[in-house]
Amino acid sequence: MTESGDTGVGVGPDRPAPPRDxxxxxxxxxxxxxxxxTAALCRDLAVAHERAGDPDGAVRWAxxxxxxxxxxxxxxxxxxxxxxxxxxxxxxxRSARVAVLGSYTTSQFAALLPLAAARxxxxxxxxxxxxxxxxxxxxxxxxxxxxxxxDVVVLAVHAGEAALPAVGDGPDAVVAAEVRRWTAxxxxxxxxxxxxxxxxxxxxxxxxxxGHLALRTGGARPTxxxxxxxxxxxxxxxGVGLVDCERLAADVGKRAWFDARxxxxxxxxxxxxxxxxxxxxxxxVIGAQLGVSRKCLVLDLDNTLWGGVLGEEGLAGIxxxxxxxxxxxxxxxxxxVELKDRGVVLAVCSKNNDxxxxxxxxxxxxxxxxxxxIAMFSACWDDKPTQVRRIAATLGLGLDALVFVDDNPAERxxxxxLVGEVDVLALPAxxxxxxxxxxxxxxxxxxxxxxxxxxxxxxxxxxAELAAAEAAAPSLAEFHRGLDMTATVVPLDELxxxxxxxxxxxxxxxxxTGRRRSADEIARLAADPGTAVLCIRLADRFADHGLVAxxxxxxxxxxxxxxxxxxxxxxxxxTLEDEVAGLILAEARRxxxxxxVGEYRPSPKNALVADLYERLGFTRMDAPDxxxxxxxxHWSRAxxxxxxxxxxxxVVAAAAGVDPNGADRPGVPPAELSTHVFAQTxxxxxxxxxx
Amino acid sequence: xxQDRLQQIFREIFSDDGLLVSDTMTAEDVPGWxxxxxxxxxxxxxxxxxxxxxxxxxxxxxxxxxxxxxxxxLSGVH
Numbered sequence: 218m219t220e221s222g223d224t225g226v227g228v229g230p231d232r233p234a235p236p237r238d239x240x241x242x243x244x245x246x247x248x249x250x251x252x253x254x255t256a257a258l259c260r261d262l263a264v265a266h267e268r269a270g271d272p273d274g275a276v277r278w279a280x281x282x283x284x285x286x287x288x289x290x291x292x293x294x295x296x297x298x299x300x301x302x303x304x305x306x307x308x309x310x311r312s313a314r315v316a317v318l319g320s321y322t323t324s325q326f327a328a329l330l331p332l333a334a335a336r337x338x339x340x341x342x343x344x345x346x347x348x349x350x351x352x353x354x355x356x357x358x359x360x361x362x363x364x365x366x367x368d369v370v371v372l373a374v375h376a377g378e379a380a381l382p383a384v385g386d387g388p389d390a391v392v393a394a395e396v397r398r399w400t401a402x403x404x405x406x407x408x409x410x411x412x413x414x415x416x417x418x419x420x421x422x423x424x425x426x427x428g429h430l431a432l433r434t435g436g437a438r439p440t441x442x443x444x445x446x447x448x449x450x451x452x453x454x455x456g457v458g459l460v461d462c463e464r465l466a467a468d469v470g471k472r473a474w475f476d477a478r479x480x481x482x483x484x485x486x487x488x489x490x491x492x493x494x495x496x497x498x499x500x501x502v503i504g505a506q507l508g509v510s511r512k513c514l515v516l517d518l519d520n521t522l523w524g525g526v527l528g529e530e531g532l533a534g535i536x537x538x539x540x541x542x543x544x545x546x547x548x549x550x551x552x553x554v555e556l557k558d559r560g561v562v563l564a565v566c567s568k569n570n571d572x573x574x575x576x577x578x579x580x581x582x583x584x585x586x587x588x589x590x591i592a593m594f595s596a597c598w599d600d601k602p603t604q605v606r607r608i609a610a611t612l613g614l615g616l617d618a619l620v621f622v623d624d625n626p627a628e629r630x631x632x633x634x635l636v637g638e639v640d641v642l643a644l645p646a647x648x649x650x651x652x653x654x655x656x657x658x659x660x661x662x663x664x665x666x667x668x669x670x671x672x673x674x675x676x677x678x679x680x681a682e683l684a685a686a687e688a689a690a691p692s693l694a695e696f697h698r699g700l701d702m703t704a705t706v707v708p709l710d711e712l713x714x715x716x717x718x719x720x721x722x723x724x725x726x727x728x729x730t731g732r733r734r735s736a737d738e739i740a741r742l743a744a745d746p747g748t749a750v751l752c753i754r755l756a757d758r759f760a761d762h763g764l765v766a767x768x769x770x771x772x773x774x775x776x777x778x779x780x781x782x783x784x785x786x787x788x789x790x791x792t793l794e795d796e797v798a799g800l801i802l803a804e805a806r807r808x809x810x811x812x813x814v815g816e817y818r819p820s821p822k823n824a825l826v827a828d829l830y831e832r833l834g835f836t837r838m839d840a841p842d843x844x845x846x847x848x849x850x851h852w853s854r855a856x857x858x859x860x861x862x863x864x865x866x867x868v869v870a871a872a873a874g875v876d877p878n879g880a881d882r883p884g885v886p887p888a889e890l891s892t893h894v895f896a897q898t899x900x901x902x903x904x905x906x907x908x
Numbered sequence: 909x910x911q912d913r914l915q916q917i918f919r920e921i922f923s924d925d926g927l928l929v930s931d932t933m934t935a936e937d938v939p940g941w942x943x944x945x946x947x948x949x950x951x952x953x954x955x956x957x958x959x960x961x962x963x964x965x966x967x968x969x970x971x972x973x974x975x976x977x978x979x980x981x982l983s984g985v986h
Contacts, residue, residue, distance in 0.1 A: 290917060290952045293923060296923075298923070322947075324944045483943070489951045
């Protein structure tokens, strides 16, 4: 299925927002401080944008609120903003007239449904029947329901409405009769107005007088209710969708789903705390009935499908399958396979060498996903927004069909900002929570499961092989500026040496010379006054990436010769290398040297940096081939020739007495600091940090 | 303190960002304060202050001030 790519309302927060007044600027700054703003902040931003006469901003923030854990009050406020502002913004992909027919007090549900539906891409107008009047409205051809001419009828009914005895004789007949009562209503609706039906299934009450005996008693009410739910599922054909309230209730807990006080006070059969959840899932099923579900899951690799960074740890070093962390990633992959089998198209979007990434799929014994599960495999060093656009164009999908999953908050933010139509799923820091995060996302819902669903990825893969279309790359400079990056030059000392040695020992891709040296060797080399060592940390507003780049250069004649230059995978593509080049040139000038000489020694993994020196304005030297180092290329650049790095980050030198591993720790004895460093560089921790 | 939090609740429930609550305010004074809004309000108050208001007390509130005093009594917040 192909969708237009530009009709979706971006549901992500609009950062940076145009500051229309001081209030918006102040709130936007607060929102920028965390990746997912709180419900209260989303509400305040929606209200502030509405006040400032910016309906687009107001709607965006109202919709963003639905992805938080906002309660009834926050949702009510956002629903009010949406009601007033939606007419003034670009139309949503679909619109529909939705009748809510309830067996209990459904006014809160009906009031929140338009907000939830807009999040799913459907602008709805609602009609609500009188309290408990659902059956009369359906049966009376002249009722308000039919005058409203609905596209969708939601049967918001509760377990009390099922006419089942406490303990019934002949349970088969009782169940069949009850199911028939409901399917007859569906048929009447379908026949009279052609509307689609979305029915809530019955949440089986948690209070069971028969106790555990109920399960052994075929005619017991809880047993009958469970059977009715199952039979309704079997009976629902074309044009009928179910919202599995029994599952939702079990998931949040039956005690949280039903609150007797509010049932007796005002006939709330669903606790008011759970009405937003019910509205969200009902909206997903309505969206599925109208064909606006999301269709493609775009997956990062490192620390998303497996633990660790493939380019640094190697195939044997990634966590997948074995150990608690490895099992968490394997479980996530298993869940993704299930999504694929239900028709969700899978794509990979990774910053990796293509061949290395494919090798992991082909050779790692812990991999659950296979290469032919992936419709489009995008592993390269382009920024993720560019890759995501290319994936959508190649697969012939609208951007509003994509859901992007990445463990790295900065990548998520880049996609949110630059490809707003894509839904971005924030994975928790702990991989054990990945399956839950994906399972809580309701917008992959489809109306029916067909044989084509399981084969859909194959269809899209074929399309990807044919397509050559490529979307225009967005400008990244603005995004990089918004990341608020700071590169800090820190001294090589007993605190930084372990991390430097670790990087020297394992960095493969961004590594110009691939020289492996032990900590002792590095320390000896650095002690020579003719040696310059640059250690650089990088932080942005999401994360402190720690010490990520190392340069070792030695004086050689009139030149500063770069012996080692490497950078961690996780900060590739952020222009840090351009700033580091500026630091190397400055170091040469400081030492009164005329030139900087660089070398590139090719390895199976470092093709990424083959052109680095050329790009930085170095000239290739006509040095005779050294037979001991075939393929090595030397480069030279005058130290005082003009050089202008992109300047998308601050570059500073660490003040003396500052702990390079983070906080200021004046007065802490070195021994204690060393322990602190050791604690931070245990292999397991470090691996999980290599994002 | 209770007054500020109450005001925020009222603004959410009645979707009116400029609403100002006072002790003497009654349901008559606020457009849209019907039985449904009343339930939403009580629910939001119980949730915000982690309290449960008994049904007989619920019926006895004549003004917002009555409600505020009862909230302070139950929650210990002032």
